[in-house]
Amino acid sequence: MNTLSKTMRSTAARSSISSAYVKRTLTSTTSTSSPWLNVPEGPPDAILGLNSLYAADEDPRKISVGVGAYRGSDGKPFVLPSVKEAEKQLIAQDLNREYLPITGLPTFNELACDMIYGKNRDVPLAKTQVLSGTGGLRVGGEFLKAFGNVNEIYMPDPTWGNHGAIFKRCGLESKTYRYLNRDAQCLDFDGMMEDLKKLPNNSAVLLHACAHNPTGVDPTSEQWAEISAVLKPKNCIPFFDSAYQGFASGDAEKDAKAVCYTTLVIVFISCPTFLIHASLFLKTETLAFSNIFFF
Numbered sequence: 530m531n532t533l534s535k536t537m538r539s540t541a542a543r544s545s546i547s548s549a550y551v552k553r554t555l556t557s558t559t560s561t562s563s564p565w566l567n568v569p570e571g572p573p574d575a576i577l578g579l580n581s582l583y584a585a586d587e588d589p590r591k592i593s594v595g596v597g598a599y600r601g602s603d604g605k606p607f608v609l610p611s612v613k614e615a616e617k618q619l620i621a622q623d624l625n626r627e628y629l630p631i632t633g634l635p636t637f638n639e640l641a642c643d644m645i646y647g648k649n650r651d652v653p654l655a656k657t658q659v660l661s662g663t664g665g666l667r668v669g670g671e672f673l674k675a676f677g678n679v680n681e682i683y684m685p686d687p688t689w690g691n692h693g694a695i696f697k698r699c700g701l702e703s704k705t706y707r708y709l710n711r712d713a714q715c716l717d718f719d720g721m722m723e724d725l726k727k728l729p730n731n732s733a734v735l736l737h738a739c740a741h742n743p744t745g746v747d748p749t750s751e752q753w754a755e756i757s758a759v760l761k762p763k764n765c766i767p768f769f770d771s772a773y774q775g776f777a778s779g780d781a782e783k784d785a786k787a788v789c790y791t792t793l794v795i796v797f798i799s800c801p802t803f804l805i806h807a808s809l810f811l812k813t814e815t816l817a818f819s820n821i822f823f824f
């Protein structure tokens with residue numbers, strides 16, 4: 530193995546490789562004709578940039594609201610006692626770390642389904658483990674593109690900043706429907722319904738199951754019922770991003786209502802992100818799974 534690939538492999542193991550890093554490394558170790566020198570540097574991530582500014586700020590009154598994860602009153606990540614206990618139990622089991630089936634750990638998938646749909650569900654669900662919420666969106670988007678007969682996905686305006694970029698990689702064009710009334714800072718339900726009613730049949734529609742990011746504004750149960758009644762006759766495919774189940778009301782079961790209610794009437798896909806639920810940030814990636822369900 531040459532010096533370059535050794536350097537890159539060890540760095541990749543420690544952290545993700547920034548293109549600037551690659552450029553510097555390659556410039557110092559290879560000829561100027563290397564094709565990798567043309568790798569463009571990606572744009573900085575606004576949220577991660579804010580985190581760096583936050584870390585550098587010495588004001589004791591600072592509060593970070595940039596990352597949707599539990600924090601203690603000291604501003605540091607707060608790991609739930611249940612997560613610590615689960616960790617202990619897992620380590621005590623001394624598992625053999627065998628390869629998993631392609632769709633992940635079956636018990637994990639079952640329990641994840643229980644969490645979002647409840648134990649007494651009677652709908653058939655296909656489920657697979659994926660890597661975090663972002664991975665769920667990517668796999669779900671690619672699935673939609675490959676098998677859902679759609680080329681575009683309708684997203685609320687505004688939505689989480691990465692949705693458009695993820696779906697673009699899946700070959701889906703992002704379109705929007707009205708969501709926030711910016712003057713009144715509340716749900717523009719009439720605007721949303723007007724736009725949803727105009728969607729072509731069979732459209733894919735991204736919905737936030739609860740704790741809509743970035744607004745925190747969610748439809749009520751009655752409004753979900755109306756949304757469902759509009760989408761179902763059009764055979765639309767709701768794609769629920771369920772990143773924050775439990776964060777909106779403090780009750781995971783209650784927060785699953787939109788998804789559960791809607792499952793009774795429409796086909797859907799969803800992806801709870803356990804990375805966020807269980808404050809697993811900074812942990813190994815093997816813990817960072819979420820699920821996609823559909824039926």
Ligand SMILES: Cc1ncc(COP(=O)(O)O)c(C=O)c1O
Binds near residue numbers: 664770
């Ligand atoms: C709405 C939404 N979906 C998905 C994600 C991505 O989740 P993960 O960090 O598990 O990839 C986030 C994370 O901020 C989010 O806010």
